[in-house]
Amino acid sequence: MEKPIKKIAIFGGTHGNELTGVFLVKHWLRDGAEIQRTGLEVKPFITNPRAVEKCMRYIDCDLNRVFDLENLGKKMSEDLPYEVRRAQEINHLFGPKDSKGSYDIIFDLHNTTSNMGCTLILEDSKNDFLIQMFHYIKTSLAPLSCNVYLIEHPSLKYATTRSIAKYPVGIEVGPQPQGVLRADILDQMRKMIKHALDFIHHFNDGKEFPPCTIEAYKIMEKVDFPRNENGEVAAIIHPNLQDQDWKPLHPGDPVFVTLDGKTIPLGGDHTVYPVFVNEAAYYEKKEAFAKATKLTLNAKRIRSSFH
């Protein structure tokens, strides 16, 4: 039995040039009727307003990588990067992280230039409640496909903005260029939020969710572009891999093509699933794509303890 959900936040503009979340949140700040559910507090919130204003990913550093206890515990000072100061404010409003008073659920809305479609990002493979929620969202969106990306990894997991909540949910929809707002992408993200809130509403109402399984893709490794001696990109994503996120990639399949036309194939001896293929923001993070492995996640039956 689990406690009912009380406080939810929906974050947009964690990256200021990912416009779907920015404009959905701004719209809901003016007219929030569609995100209200009886007995729930649902708060839409722009997390990086200065980056939104400039339509840039961030001002000083990536806000979605600084919610670790070290940055959150730094002594507040004007010398700290803007995003670290902002992270402390957000932690104060919606956290504190790992405390009883933190928000129950935070949805953080993102876009990618990769052909990722609708993606739900999960941080913990043992989280029955979120696996149940993702199962509900996937079922409700069908036939529109929605994949689950698990970022549980000893070194590759990162300190997300949403991680201050008990149940952090990353929502990523693409492809959409930075600084562009597409109606089709906005519609898909809007539906994901609607189904998520409906699920929470049913849960709080005492509906029982029987055991379920979902397919997920777990991060294994990040792959950088081949680079020359000056560190510049020397080969780019091969046309056969471009836009093929989530599709199996076998040893020997083309991965990169050098600027003078030579193909570089996938090494190793097992099939991987590529994600975030050619994401604009990851060039500076030295990530051309990430390799994931496919697995099944199981969730136990859940039911709210109120009933």
Added chain:
Amino acid sequence: MCSLPVPQEPLRRVAVTGGTHGNEMSGVYLVRQWLRTPVDLQRPSFSAVPVLANPAATAVCRRYIGRDLNRTFTSTFLTSKATPDELYEVTRARELNHLLGPKNSSQAFDFILDLHNTTANMGTCFILNVTDTFAMHLCHYLQLQNSEPPSRVLVIEASEDTTFSVDSVAKHGMTVELGPQPQGVLRADLFSRMRSLVASVLDFIELFNQGAAFPAFEMEVYKFLGCMDFPRSEDGDLAGMVHPQLQDQDFEPVQPGAPIFQLFSGEDMLYEGDSTMYPLFINEAAYYEKNIAFMKSKKLTVSIPALPVLTPNPTPLT
């Protein structure tokens, strides 16, 4: 409007500029590649010069640092006196004018090809001044040489004193736009398409220099008419977005009454013009700040006269 003079001599001084907007990656990477291996830009009668037009913006992967470089080649900026606090692109425009111009002078480069990307579904698009007969012939040649995928021609009507783009510095010039490609992303398909287009441009100039004949022809073009802004709220923020039925439909006709925007509240906004319009640069990322949701154009056919045929080895006049 009178036409620009057509060249009477071979074109020797040709430049290919990339990174005019620092986050349009096809041109950035091609120019970097040519700076290392310039042989691709060599032809028997000339060698084109690769130029990274906005190195500071390219280094930080942004469109520009202080202002849009490709709107800065006006006589006002080019003749202004340097000041310590002027915007980076004003300084850079003057440098490029020194290197490739001076604009409107006999010392200016013969041709500048400027390479761009757009987030809009523009495919392959050439942008040029309709009065530049030489460049119109070049487009015609490119359409014949590279028919798949089709390329389109967007013409602007501008006199010498109202042009503002990099390529306006040379005696003749043209912009190539390839899309869709997000800012900061390099797609292999567009990279190789742009590389082969540039090779064709240089081939055309070589053919002209060698005395090939380019007879008169007629061509379908899109003529720029004006811009359409997004619907906005009282505070100036977006109130809606490009309608899903218009998204990605660049160059497709829009009739009066067709939906063009969708408000966040769900309502549609319809096109209120009184004739068929052809939309271009639909939902281009860089144009949000310019208050442009898309550009309007009309389709028409233009007649282009023949180019003069150069004598391969001109005999000196007696």
